[in-house]
Amino acid sequence: MPRQSRLTAQQYIDGILRGERATLARAITLIESALPADTELAMDVITGILPHTGNAHRIGISGLPGAGKSTFINTLGLYVIREYSQKIAVLTVDPSSPFSGGSILGDKTRMEHLAAEENAFIRPSPSRGHLGGVSRRTREAILLCEAAGYGAVFVETVGVGQSETTVRSMSDFFLFLGLAGAGDELQGIKRGILEMIDAIAINKADGDNEAKAERARAQCSSALRLFAPTPDGWKPRAVAISALTGKGIPELWQLIEEHRAQLEANGFWAARRKRQALDWMREMVATGLQDLFRSDPAIAARLPALEQAVEQGTMTPFAAARELLMRFAVREARS
Numbered sequence: 001m002p003r004q005s006r007l008t009a010q011q012y013i014d015g016i017l018r019g020e021r022a023t024l025a026r027a028i029t030l031i032e033s034a035l036p037a038d039t040e041l042a043m044d045v046i047t048g049i050l051p052h053t054g055n056a057h058r059i060g061i062s063g064l065p066g067a068g069k070s071t072f073i074n075t076l077g078l079y080v081i082r083e084y085s086q087k088i089a090v091l092t093v094d095p096s097s098p099f100s101g102g103s104i105l106g107d108k109t110r111m112e113h114l115a116a117e118e119n120a121f122i123r124p125s126p127s128r129g130h131l132g133g134v135s136r137r138t139r140e141a142i143l144l145c146e147a148a149g150y151g152a153v154f155v156e157t158v159g160v161g162q163s164e165t166t167v168r169s170m171s172d173f174f175l176f177l178g179l180a181g182a183g184d185e186l187q188g189i190k191r192g193i194l195e196m197i198d199a200i201a202i203n204k205a206d207g208d209n210e211a212k213a214e215r216a217r218a219q220c221s222s223a224l225r226l227f228a229p230t231p232d233g234w235k236p237r238a239v240a241i242s243a244l245t246g247k248g249i250p251e252l253w254q255l256i257e258e259h260r261a262q263l264e265a266n267g268f269w270a271a272r273r274k275r276q277a278l279d280w281m282r283e284m285v286a287t288g289l290q291d292l293f294r295s296d297p298a299i300a301a302r303l304p305a306l307e308q309a310v311e312q313g314t315m316t317p318f319a320a321a322r323e324l325l326m327r328f329a330v331r332e333a334r335s
Helices: 009-017 021-032 036-052 069-084 138-147 163-168 191-196 207-224 249-266 268-295 297-312 317-334
Strands: 057-063 088-094 120-126 152-156 173-179 199-203 237-240
Touching: 009 021, 009 036, 009 138, 021 036, 021 120, 021 138, 036 138, 057 069, 057 163, 057 249, 069 088, 069 152, 069 249, 088 138, 120 138, 138 152, 138 268, 173 207, 173 249, 199 207, 199 249, 207 237, 237 249, 249 268, 268 297, 268 317, 297 317
Parallel strands: 057 152, 057 173, 088 120, 088 152, 173 199, 199 237
Antiparallel strands: none
């Protein structure tokens, strides 16, 4: 297969603004690249498309293992495309193997009907060890999809835990997908998650499981009422759905749209977007400092010995970390 020629920043920008999926995919690959030569080009592309971003509905989706997130996104995405003629993008994260660095899952294979739609763009990205249930450049990928004309961008997390906080910080609406029939449905949902979600959807409300799903929905609704009202005035709700039959999908989308209308009317939509921009800046600072730290020659030279000392118990992790940080600070001060 012939190697693709390298595009200029303007070629990337023009192709994205024309809605070219191939160019969008290449742009996301570019921003995910760890090669120093790609970094400046990637930033030029982001800067160029930035005025054309901000109009999409950013929807974060997390949930319990086995809740059927990919099947749910497939069903919801098809509904939005066919009923509202809206272009949608799906950014999923494959947890990278800690041994090979390779990707483990394959979300496109679980969204085969959605992937076949002309107005859908699905992009699985490896986490490469990045914490938070998303890839390192998910925020930038959202902006690229918005500039390409996608009206809704779904971000599916790897799982539960720290991922909720990270995805909450980059989404307008945060949905948690639950599962009925696995015992106490609230047992697997941490209080912190309940405090940050905008809705809970109990999936697999079909067949013999329908009654269990309705009981789980009622249980979650009661739990949500125990929390104080959020500053934006939105009251999180619980719904029962079936990604298999489509039950509750139209009502759920109406709920998502109602949330947007309410926040736009009371000014909290703009406030949430401002927070997202600040969170993006802080994340860029943190990752930038980490890159500088790891690429420092003095750190790279000293790190193996300190790691060995910590493993052997001859030095505490605290002392090793302190030495590395002091070395880095001194070198930065001199440069």
